[in-house]
Amino acid sequence: MSYGSSERRRPAPVALKILVAGGFGVGKTTMVGAVSEIMPLRTEEQLTDAGVGVDDVAGVEEKTTTTVALDFGRITINERLVVYLFGTPGQKRFWYLWEDLAIGALGAVVLADTRRLADCFPSLDYFEELGLPFLVAVNCFDGRQIHTSDAVRRALDLDPMVPILLCDARERNSARDVLVALVEHVRDLRLATRR
Ligand SMILES: Nc1nc2c(ncn2[C@@H]2O[C@H](COP(=O)(O)OP(=O)(O)OP(=O)(O)O)[C@@H](O)[C@H]2O)c(=O)[nH]1
Ligand SMILES: [Mg+2]
Numbered sequence: 001m002s003y004g005s006s007e008r009r010r011p012a013p014v015a016l017k018i019l020v021a022g023g024f025g026v027g028k029t030t031m032v033g034a035v036s037e038i039m040p041l042r043t044e045e046q047l048t049d050a051g052v053g054v055d056d057v058a059g060v061e062e063k064t065t066t067t068v069a070l071d072f073g074r075i076t077i078n079e080r081l082v083v084y085l086f087g088t089p090g091q092k093r094f095w096y097l098w099e100d101l102a103i104g105a106l107g108a109v110v111l112a113d114t115r116r117l118a119d120c121f122p123s124l125d126y127f128e129e130l131g132l133p134f135l136v137a138v139n140c141f142d143g144r145q146i147h148t149s150d151a152v153r154r155a156l157d158l159d160p161m162v163p164i165l166l167c168d169a170r171e172r173n174s175a176r177d178v179l180v181a182l183v184e185h186v187r188d189l190r191l192a193t194r195r
Contacts, residue, residue: 013082017104018179020071021127022111023119024090025060027139027169029071031111032087035175036073043069043089055091059115059141068094070101075179083179090119098126107133107186109178111169114138114146117155124156133186135163137178143168161189 020028033040044065047055057063071087086101102108108127112120120136127134138145138152147155149164158164163185168174 011080013076013080016081016083016106016183018083018085018182019101019105019108019132020085020087020111021098021108021123021134022088022090023113023116023123024055024066025057025063026090026111026113026116026119027141028087028090028111029067031109031139031167031169031175031178032071032073032085034170034172035075035179036085037076038074040085041070041072043067043071056116059113066091069097075176085179088123092122095122102130102132105132107135107182109182110134110136112136112138112152112156113141114152115141117152120156124158133182133189135165135178135182135185137165137167137169139169140166 020031022028029042029044045068047057047064047066055066067087067089069089071085073085075083075085077083086105088098088101089095108123110120110123110127124134136152136156136158138149145166149166153164163181165178165181167178
């Protein structure tokens with residue numbers, strides 16, 4: 001089979017891998033679905049009576065499913081750059097999957113819900129320990145900003161270097177802004193270590 005010379009020379013696009021993490025029901029699957037250009041791969045299972053007392057759906061009572069492995073989405077920036085998004089499972093019984101999901105990642109978005117802020121501590125601790133750059137994106141459910149980003153920073157005792165953004169996980173542009181902020185944060189960290 002013969003190929004045109006331009007096709008032969010076109011290099012494979014650079015792939016960036018970004019994780020979307022955070023506690024149970026914070027909106028990770030929603031965010032990956034909002035921003036992905038392809039129908040996202042989801043691994044949702046029904047929440048059942050067996051999870052009563054284990055799966056705390058307070059605040060997200062309409063939630064009927066939960067991620068049991070991962071979410072996967074893709075964004076093509078241009079012919080040279082593709083972003084792959086991996087949403088992590090939020091529930092403790094699936095945390096052992098984070099290790100594999102984190103391999104080769106550029107950084108992570110830690111989604112937070114201010115009604116259940118403590119739920120994002122395990123993700124923060126995990127990425128800090130791993131040395132993987134991250135930012136915190138507060139998912140303003142129903143567009144309500146209950147706390148300022150400064151208040152969230154204090155509550156989470158976050159390093160001043162870690163960016164905090166307010167977002168709406170359902171909105172494509174809002175999710176995109178979060179991803180751009182993460183990439184810029186990683187770039188700034190890398191430039192700072194080169195100086
Ligand atoms: N009202 C409102 N609902 C939201 C928003 N973001 C997510 N939801 C809802 O909140 C619930 C949680 O969304 P998911 O995206 O499944 O959360 P998740 O973090 O992937 O959950 P797990 O994978 O089970 O940990 C769903 O019922 C969504 O429809 C939001 O910004 N506003
Ligand atoms: Mg999910």
